[in-house]
Amino acid sequence: MGLQGVETAAWFGRAKAALVSGVSSGFRYLGDDDTFVISRGDGGYVYDMDGKRYIDYQLGYGPVILGHGHPAVSAAVSEAASAGTTFAMTNSTEVVAAERIKQAVPWVDRLRFTNTGTEATMHAIRLARGVTGREIVVKFEGAYHGAHDYVLFSTASSPADSLGSPRSPVPHQVSSGIPEAIRHTVRVVPFNDLGAAQRLFESDGRHIAAFLVEPVLGNVFGIMPEPGFLEGIRRLCDQFGAVLIFDEVKTGFRIALGGATEAFGVVPDLATFAKSMGNGFPVAAVAGREEVIGAWEVGGITQAGTYSGNGIAAAAAAATIGELMSGKVYRHIAEVGGVLMEGIARVCSDRGVVASIIGQPAIFSVYFGEGNPRDFRGTADHNHELYTELIHGMVRRGVMPCDDALEPWFLCGAHTLDDAAETLEAFEASLVEALG
Ligand SMILES: Cc1ncc(COP(=O)(O)O)c(C=O)c1O
Structure with missing residues (x-):
């Protein structure tokens, strides 16, 4: 039995006739009977076309940190929409949004806006290559940095047997249509393995333009960096003259x-921001230290975008950051997310299921396997079947995390302790059902 109600199934039929596979992003297709069509979101909830309510832990794969349709963001965006949005000239809202980012992330000297994370990592990579005059980019196995050609290697979609030996990892191309030449510009290393990174820099260091680092593996269970790991990567980049980009x-x-600099105390040269900066509106940025980001001013390294810094995106970012600045949302998420993490661990232990709850309250995952994985390779034993059955049970009970365990649960400022209690009840009932 599929997950869709009657109206949702009918809408998905219409979606399939007009959109390829019924979706606008490949990751959203979960099968003909299990792909949802959503009518609206409100706070911590989404509603399908049958009017059924779900507690939403996907939050659009992370962006909606304040909750869907947050009044302050909606008001700022409405005002911006009626003032015109795209001018081919700097607008004042864009200046305010950039100032807020600098205030929130004090190591940032200057920045430029883009519209998506994909665009931001693409521009950051070109800037790093332009500044260093080198071509190679290093990334972690399992890390996803967007849908452009330079980074679609050894992501979480790569099969375990495609990665090569951990001592000499092979970049696995995850899509057709990428020119062969690009593979030669990519190197991969396992997360949390400073020795592997060191060996790579010792052999190829003078050709490495950038280390593109996701400080927490946000597409692989939210695996955290071990103490000293990010510091070690920073030292390697300094030693070999590579640009350290935090994605x-x-x-x-x-x-x-x-962000990660505040959480872990390591400062990159460039960073790409998107998702939670705009509470669901398409806004992103490449931000950096003057020595690197200032190269755009010198000229010769292209960065452009018709919609970059448009009034709606800028208003969304300014309003979202404005709401986040008091710290209240982070304290709230820590409380509700903490209750969920502890509760899920307790239910698993009570029911005799071996599990680790990985990550932190704002972004955590449930790993059904032995031990605590420290990199993508270490997650191979996760019990996907049990997890997917569990999540389908939860969805039927009105709770919606992503059914792929690698994609973390996300919390927002609108989730309540009552939502957490309802979620834990649904988790336990669904787990018992899935265990048979
Ligand atoms: C770490 C990371 N970088 C980049 C991207 C790409 O962002 P977008 O989907 O906005 O292009 C994502 C998307 O999930 C991401 O998780």
């Missing part, structure tokens, strides 16, 4: 107002 598309404005 903070998922961590930025979510794990702390100042």
